[in-house]
Amino acid sequence: MATDFTEDNAADAVVDSFADTPDPRLRTVMSSLVHHLHGFVRDVEPTLGEWERAIEFLTAVGQKCDDKRQEFILLSDVLGVSMLVETINARGAPEATASTVLGPFHVVESPRRELGDSIDLLGGGEPCVITGRVRSVDGTSLPGAWLDVWQANDRGFYDVQQPDVQPEGNGRGLFTADGDGAFWFRTVVPSYYPIPTDGPVGRLLTATRRHPYRPAHIHFIVSADGHIPVTTHVFVADSPYIDGDAVFAVKRSLIREFREIDDEDEATRYGVSAPFRLATVEFVLEPREQDG
Amino acid sequence: MATDFTEDNAADAVVDSFADTPDPRLRTVMSSLVHHLHGFVRDVEPTLGEWERAIEFLTAVGQKCDDKRQEFILLSDVLGVSMLVETINARGAPEATASTVLGPFHVVESPRRELGDSIDLLGGGEPCVITGRVRSVDGTSLPGAWLDVWQANDRGFYDVQQPDVQPEGNGRGLFTADGDGAFWFRTVVPSYYPIPTDGPVGRLLTATRRHPYRPAHIHFIVSADGHIPVTTHVFVADSPYIDGDAVFAVKRSLIREFREIDDEDEATRYGVSAPFRLATVEFVLEPREQDG
Numbered sequence: 125m126a127t128d129f130t131e132d133n134a135a136d137a138v139v140d141s142f143a144d145t146p147d148p149r150l151r152t153v154m155s156s157l158v159h160h161l162h163g164f165v166r167d168v169e170p171t172l173g174e175w176e177r178a179i180e181f182l183t184a185v186g187q188k189c190d191d192k193r194q195e196f197i198l199l200s201d202v203l204g205v206s207m208l209v210e211t212i213n214a215r216g217a218p219e220a221t222a223s224t225v226l227g228p229f230h231v232v233e234s235p236r237r238e239l240g241d242s243i244d245l246l247g248g249g250e251p252c253v254i255t256g257r258v259r260s261v262d263g264t265s266l267p268g269a270w271l272d273v274w275q276a277n278d279r280g281f282y283d284v285q286q287p288d289v290q291p292e293g294n295g296r297g298l299f300t301a302d303g304d305g306a307f308w309f310r311t312v313v314p315s316y317y318p319i320p321t322d323g324p325v326g327r328l329l330t331a332t333r334r335h336p337y338r339p340a341h342i343h344f345i346v347s348a349d350g351h352i353p354v355t356t357h358v359f360v361a362d363s364p365y366i367d368g369d370a371v372f373a374v375k376r377s378l379i380r381e382f383r384e385i386d387d388e389d390e391a392t393r394y395g396v397s398a399p400f401r402l403a404t405v406e407f408v409l410e411p412r413e414q415d416g
Numbered sequence: 417m418a419t420d421f422t423e424d425n426a427a428d429a430v431v432d433s434f435a436d437t438p439d440p441r442l443r444t445v446m447s448s449l450v451h452h453l454h455g456f457v458r459d460v461e462p463t464l465g466e467w468e469r470a471i472e473f474l475t476a477v478g479q480k481c482d483d484k485r486q487e488f489i490l491l492s493d494v495l496g497v498s499m500l501v502e503t504i505n506a507r508g509a510p511e512a513t514a515s516t517v518l519g520p521f522h523v524v525e526s527p528r529r530e531l532g533d534s535i536d537l538l539g540g541g542e543p544c545v546i547t548g549r550v551r552s553v554d555g556t557s558l559p560g561a562w563l564d565v566w567q568a569n570d571r572g573f574y575d576v577q578q579p580d581v582q583p584e585g586n587g588r589g590l591f592t593a594d595g596d597g598a599f600w601f602r603t604v605v606p607s608y609y610p611i612p613t614d615g616p617v618g619r620l621l622t623a624t625r626r627h628p629y630r631p632a633h634i635h636f637i638v639s640a641d642g643h644i645p646v647t648t649h650v651f652v653a654d655s656p657y658i659d660g661d662a663v664f665a666v667k668r669s670l671i672r673e674f675r676e677i678d679d680e681d682e683a684t685r686y687g688v689s690a691p692f693r694l695a696t697v698e699f700v701l702e703p704r705e706q707d708g
Contacts, residue, residue, distance in 0.1 A: 128668040128669035129499055129516075137664060138496035144625040154624060158495060165500050168445050175501045179488045186478010186488075196471045203450060204421075204430035208457050209467045211423055215477070224421075234685045278606075332446060333436040372429060376420040 135162035181324055186325040194228065198325045201225070201371040202334070214354070217261050220410040221354050224373040227343065229282040234272060234296035240395070244309035245295040246290065249278030249312030250264070251396040252382065254358075256405035258305040258346055266307035266409065269348035273297050273309070275341070280317030305348075310394065313382060313401055314340045316364050319371065336370050339363040344407070351409035358405050380405055427454035453621060469599035480615040490617045493663040494626070495518070506646070509553050512702040513646050513651055516665040519635065520573040525563060526588035532687070534602035535589040539581065541570030541604030541689040544674065546650075548697035550597040550638055557597035558701065561640035565589050565601070567633070572609030597640075602686065603678065605674060605693050606632045608656050621662070628662050631655040636699070650697050672697055 129137065145151035153261040170178065188195035200206045206225050214222045214223035237243065258269035272294045276282050283290040295314075301307045318336040321329065331337050340363035347353040359366060359379045366374065385391070391398035421429065428449045437443035459702035462470065480487035492498045498517050506515035529535065566588045568574050575582040587606075593599045610628040613621065621628050632655035639645040651658060652673045658666065674693040677683070683690035 129496075129503065129664050129666060131500065133498050134500045134503070134664070141626055141660070141664075142624050145623070146625065147623070150623060153462075156456055160452045160456035160459070161495060161497060162500060163455075164448055165497055165504070167448045167452070169504050170445070170501055172501065172505050174445070175492075175498075179486070179492065182474070182488050183478050183481045183486070184476050187474045187481065189479065194471070194475070196474050200467075200471065203453060204426050205453060205457055206427045206467075207421055208423065208454060209462055209464065211426070211462050212457070214460050220449055248674065330444060331437070331439070332434050333438065334433055354655050368433070372421050372426070372433075374421060 131166065135159050138162070169214075181328075184324040193320065195321070195323050195325055197228065198319060198323070199328075201319065202325055202329065204372040207372045210222075210399040216352065217410045219261050219408060220352075220397070221346070221356055221406075221408045222375045222377050223354050224357050224378060225371065226355050229276075229284060230272075230274060230298065230343065230345075231284065234274060235293040235296050237297040237299055237309065239299060239302060239307055240309065241297065241299075242247060243273060243275070243293075243295055244277070244310065244312045245294045246277070247312075251391075251400040252311050252313045253308065253394045253396060253400060253402045254311065254342065255308040255402070256306070256404065256407065258301050258307070258348060258407045258409065260348075260351060261408055261410050266348040266351065267301065267303045267305055269301040269305055269346060269407075271299045271301065271407075271408075272306055272345040272347075273299065274319050274343045275311065275314040278312045278315050280315035308394075310396060313360065314342060316340045334370065335365070335368070338369050338371060339365040339374065341373075346407045346409065348409055351411055354407065354409060356407075358403065360403075423458065427451050430454070462619060473620075476616040483703045485612065485615070487615050487617055489520065490611060490615070493611070493618075494617055494621065496664040499664045502647075508644065509702045511553050511700060512644075513638070513648055513698075513700045514667045514669050515646050516667060516670060517663060518647050521576060522564075522566060522635065522637075523576065523588065526566060526590050527585040529589035529591055529601065530585075531594060531599055532601065533565070533589065533591075535565060535587055536569070536602065537586045538569070539604075543683075543690060543692040544576050544603050545600065545686045545692060545694050546554050546606045546634070546697065547600040547694070548598070548699065550593050550599070550640060550699045550701065552640075552643060553700055553702050558640040558643065559593065559595045559597055559678035561593040561597055561599075561638060561699075561701075563591045563593065563599055563699075564637040564639075565591065566635045567603065567606040568609050570604045571602065600686075602688060604632070605652065606634060608632045608634075616652075626662065627657070627660070629657040630661050630663060631657040631666065638699045638701065640701055643703055646699065646701060647701075650695065652695075 139155045142154045185195045210225050258266045283294040316337050316339050321336045340360040342358040345355050361379050361381045380403045382403045385402050386399035388398050431447045434446045477487045501534040502517050550558045576585040608629050608631050613628045633649040637647050653671050653673045672695045674695045677694050678691035680690050
């Protein structure tokens with residue numbers, strides 16, 4: 125007997141069509157996708173014209189992508205999906221440092237630097253010192269923990285966005301914590317910045333009166349032997365847009381005061397000029413589960 | 417107070433970000449999209465690797481599109497979404513002819529033909545006669561109704577797919593019903609055929625062991641003064657894949673027997689050679705609502 129397509133049986137009929145999928149995980153994903161997608165269509169009851177506009181939008185998103193630009197990730201970002209996936213995949217001990225999105229500006233290998241080095245190779249911005257410690261959830265220090273750090277400069281650009289202006293590795297560094305798990309480095313206070321707006325995602329933000337800005341932040345990937353690495357940001361508490369990150373990556377526990385210190389002795393101690401800003405961060409890692 | 421992103425509040429936070437959307441319809445659509453999309457992600461809990469593969473798939477779908485190929489429509493088709501949207505937009509009197517998808521092979525203007533003309537300009541296939549009538553839901557004939565007809569040939573190709581093999585307009589015609597709303601034309605029995613499989617949607621079908629075939633059908637758009645036009649197919653009852661159209665477009669009410677007639681007198685009457693196949697179709701249109 126031929127299928128009789130109706131609004132009521134449509135989702136089930138499509139799910140049935142995936143019944144012979146050899147990979148059970150793919151079958152599960154497709155079944156869930158069909159139910160949620162049909163649920164969306166039944167909720168909003170798009171006109172044929174609206175459906176065509178949706179097709180055109182998705183096509184334009186795909187066609188904006190090239191080897192330097194990933195507009196579908198950007199779409200996932202502004203719909204909060206990237207953060208949701210990241211958060212689902214980083215469920216762990218509540219006392220461990222929360223994760224947030226990797227973002228598109230991480231590079232495979234940043235330059236190795238010594239504790240106290242500056243990752244600001246240009247000068248001119250507001251001097252800033254970051255100090256902190258890496259520990260396990262039980263309070264034990266994690267000597268020799270590794271910190272992969274990257275940030276935008278005081279104008280809101282990463283080095284890879286301005287190869288003619290910024291030397292390679294500006295705003296980046298790989299650090300190794302000392303025997304107490306402590307670390308420190310110098311930099312400039314990063315600026316908030318917009319995500320790219322010259323594509324279909326930018327047009328969506330404009331049409332919905334959403335701004336494209338991310339509050340100022342420094343990226344970290346923190347790792348230590350026997351522990352689960354964390355990919356995260358430290359957000360600058362007084363940055364514009366701290367209440368409305370365009371990609372929803374702010375978790376309250378990741379916001380730090382960048383205190384202004386106008387004290388020559390303190391400045392001299394850190395090798396910067398006063399006034400400068402000082403932020404202190406503790407990263408807390410969760411031990412990996414032991415086999416057996 | 418800064419937003420604190422959690423799995424539980426994520427969808428609401430993203431919906432809130434669309435609160436200032438000036439177009440209320442766009443706001444409604446985006447809110448529903450976010451709830452259903454986050455619901456899907458929370459259901460399947462994709463790994464970061466799975467999420468990357470989803471991004472890559474959608475990107476490839478967009479990049480397969482050009483002025484002759486619309487892979488996102490194809491994706492919508494194989495997920496049953498195109499049919500669902502079509503069905504939602506064609507709710508009407510239950511006794512009216514049901515609609516189905518337009519498909520990608522309609523052309524703006526097919527050649528005008530006289531009743532009884534053949535739309536098969538090449539010969540060689542199984543001869544076929546289509547007869548029928550167009551009426552209103554109350555039974556009244558609709559004299560002068562227009563029928564826009566198009567179909568694949570006996571090898572399963574439309575003229576636009578084979579510009580070097582088929583003359584332009586092969587398998588197509590615009591007919592005007594007579595004073596009783598009756599019509600007839602000659603053709604060949606169309607073949608079932610596959611949707612395009614050389615792109616990401618084809619790879620999805622392969623990975624899920626779904627076939628790409630559509631059962632044999634003839635497309636119609638039927639219109640008459642004062643009535644709502646219907647975009648539909650007539651399906652060949654004994655076609656392979658009548659139980660499993662790759663794009664879910666079959667409605668039982670649209671299936672017709674294409675009876676084999678092996679009678680020289682009948683064949684002569686229709687100007688074909690015996691044996692031939694004969695299908696009879698009644699199209700029932702719903703009156704437009706009158707203003708005031």
